[in-house]
Structures are given as structure tokens and as C-alpha cells.
Ligand code: NCD
């Protein structure tokens with residue numbers, strides 16, 4: 001018997017769309033299944049002001065495939081020079097749904113990020129007052145901290161003190177990768193949520209490093225030990241309101257992934273929903289997939305849930321995905337989970 005499950009149409013609460021030819025090439029991969037996405041602002045130059053976010057939103061809308069009602073939910077890139085009044089105006093108009101904080105140097109295009117948190121105190125206080133969420137890339141950048149410890153150290157030395165300094169600030173821990181991240185999110189109140197990516201539910205650090213280096217599994221925060229992957233699986237499949245899907249689908253052309261200094265990012269927009277169906281079924285939690293992909297995010301962001309649905313069907317035969325998306329900027333390799341996937345989103 002064919003198995004199938006119908007869900008409210010999912011949203012992606014952490015997505016990189018880039019710009020220009022790359023945007024044009026990858027956007028249909030997201031709009032095929034997702035109704036909305038929180039759009040990361042780490043362009044070159046970054047999306048810092050409300051005016052820049054409005055212009056970027058227009059470029060995304062113009063790149064949508066014909067007939068798509070996909071809604072980009074815009075974010076601003078927090079810098080030490082960000083103007084609190086501009087942020088408040090962009091939020092009040094409905095244009096901007098969150099502000100993104102990258103510790104300077106933490107990841108792709110993060111050099112304009114925050115070094116001195118005292119310099120952004122005023123903006124963060126304003127955000128707490130108006131209820132605008134802060135999306136956090138939660139890794140310290142201190143070169144003396146081991147890359148596999150950077151998330152846990154960030155929680156203790158940056159995130160927790162920040163939340164104590166600014167009570168009421170609504171925070172999204174983006175792409176958590178550790179059991180420490182899961183535990184911190186679980187212990188917090190309703191003003192904190194966490195996104196979890198598709199790939200961190202599937203790979204651990206062995207997938208990147210054992211048997212030859214696999215650049216297409218390299219992303220930031222880097223995948224950790226197996227016990228952390230299992231903690232993320234338990235969190236995502238729990239149905240708990242604080243955990244929501246943020247794919248962090250982050251396209252880079254193959255030439256920059258397969259490189260002496262390869263870029264960080266896994267591209268999962270194409271096959272995230274079938275992969276999640278596989279993962280949730282494996283964990284006996286298919287009935288909680290909708291909470292993770294379609295309900296918990298809107299609840300945290302105080303947005304309505306989507307009225308339309310998608311149906312996932314499990315087929316006898318393994319389903320195929322394109323190996324690469326051919327954009328005008330160059331080919332982008334689609335995340336390969338390394339196992340057969342029988343789930344497919346019905347057209
Ligand atoms: C992201 C990118 O390429 O923009 N890369 C990644 O590995 N996730 C940046 C980020 O979210 O850290």
C-alpha cells in the first residue's frame with residue numbers, strides 16, 4: 001500500500017537565496033514546496049537598511065516562477081552602525097520580520113558583523129520593546145576555540161549573558177548543531193526558538209571527513225559527533241513548539257565548494273521535504289513533521305499558518321533528485337543524503 005501524508009504547506013525559517021543569476025537559478029527549488037522563507041541578508045554588500053531589504057525583496061519577487069505566490073520574509077543584517085529607528089520602521093511597515101546577528105568572521109560574508117556587543121545594545125533593546133526577533137549565528141569566532149566547540153562556548157559566553165542583559169528579547173538560535181544547543185533551547189521560555197537544518201539531522205562529522213573529504217557536506221556550523229545528531233533528531237521529531245525547520249540551504253557553485261578553501265554551505269532546497277519525511281518516518285514521528293515544518297515557525301513569528309497543503313507520497317521505488325541545479329552562475333550540487341529516499345512531494 002502506498003503511504004502518504006498531507007501537511008500544511010511548509011515554510012523555511014532560514015534560507016540563503018543570494019542574488020542575480022544564482023537567485024534566479026535556485027529560487028524555484030524553494031518555491032516548489034515552500035510558501036514563505038526567512039531570507040538571510042548576507043549578500044555582498046549585506047542587506048543592512050530597510051531600503052536595501054525592500055529592494056532585495058523586489059528582486060526576489062521578480063525572480064519567482066510564473067504563478068508562484070512565494071512570500072520572502074526579509075531580515076536585516078545587524079552591524080555596529082545599524083540605526084535602531086530604521087530597524088523599527090522596517091518592522092512596523094511589515095517589511096522586516098527579524099534581524100540577523102553574525103559574530104564578525106563566523107561564516108560566509110560575516111565580516112560586517114558584530115565585534116563589540118555594547119555597540120548594538122540600543123538596537124537590541126529597541127527590538128525587545130517591539131518584539132522583533134533576533135536570529136543568531138551562534139558560534140564564537142575566537143581562533144583559540146576549537147571549531148567543534150564554538151557553538152557550546154557561544155551559548156555560555158555570549159547568548160546567555162546577552163539574554164540576561166536584554167530581558168524580553170525574542171531570539172532564534174539558528175541552525176543548532178549540538179546537544180548543548182538543544183538543552184539550552186529546551187530550558188528557555190517562549191521568547192526563544194531554535195531552527196534545525198535538514199542536513200544536520202542526517203550527517204555527522206564522519207560524513208565530512210572519513211574516507212575522503214566531502215566538500216558538499218561542509219557547512220557552518222560544522223556537523224558534530226553522532227550523539228549531537230541524535231539530540232537534534234530527538235528535538236526536531238519531538239513536535240515541541242520551540243524547534244522549527246530552517247534549512248540553511250546555502251548555494252555555492254561547485255567550483256567554490258570543490259576548492260582548496262571551499263565555501264561552507266549545503267544546498268537542500270530541492271529535496272528537503274522528502275528527506276524530512278524519511279527522517280521522521282524512521283523515528284516513528286511522521287505525525288509530528290507538520291509541527292516542525294509548518295506550524296511551529298508561524299507560531300513563533302506570530303504569522304498565520306499556510307492555508308494550502310502539500311502531499312508527500314512514499315513510493316515502492318527510490319525517488320531520484322537532480323544531482324545538480326544548473327544556474328547561470330554555475331552548477332550547484334544538491335545535498336545527497338547517501339541513502340535511498342522513497343518519499344516524493346506530489347505535484
Ligand atoms: C551560509 C552561507 O553560505 O551563506 N553557510 C553555511 O555553511 N551555512 C552562512 C551561514 O548560515 O552560516
Ligand code: ZN
Pocket residue numbers: 014016040248250
Ligand atoms: Zn545560514
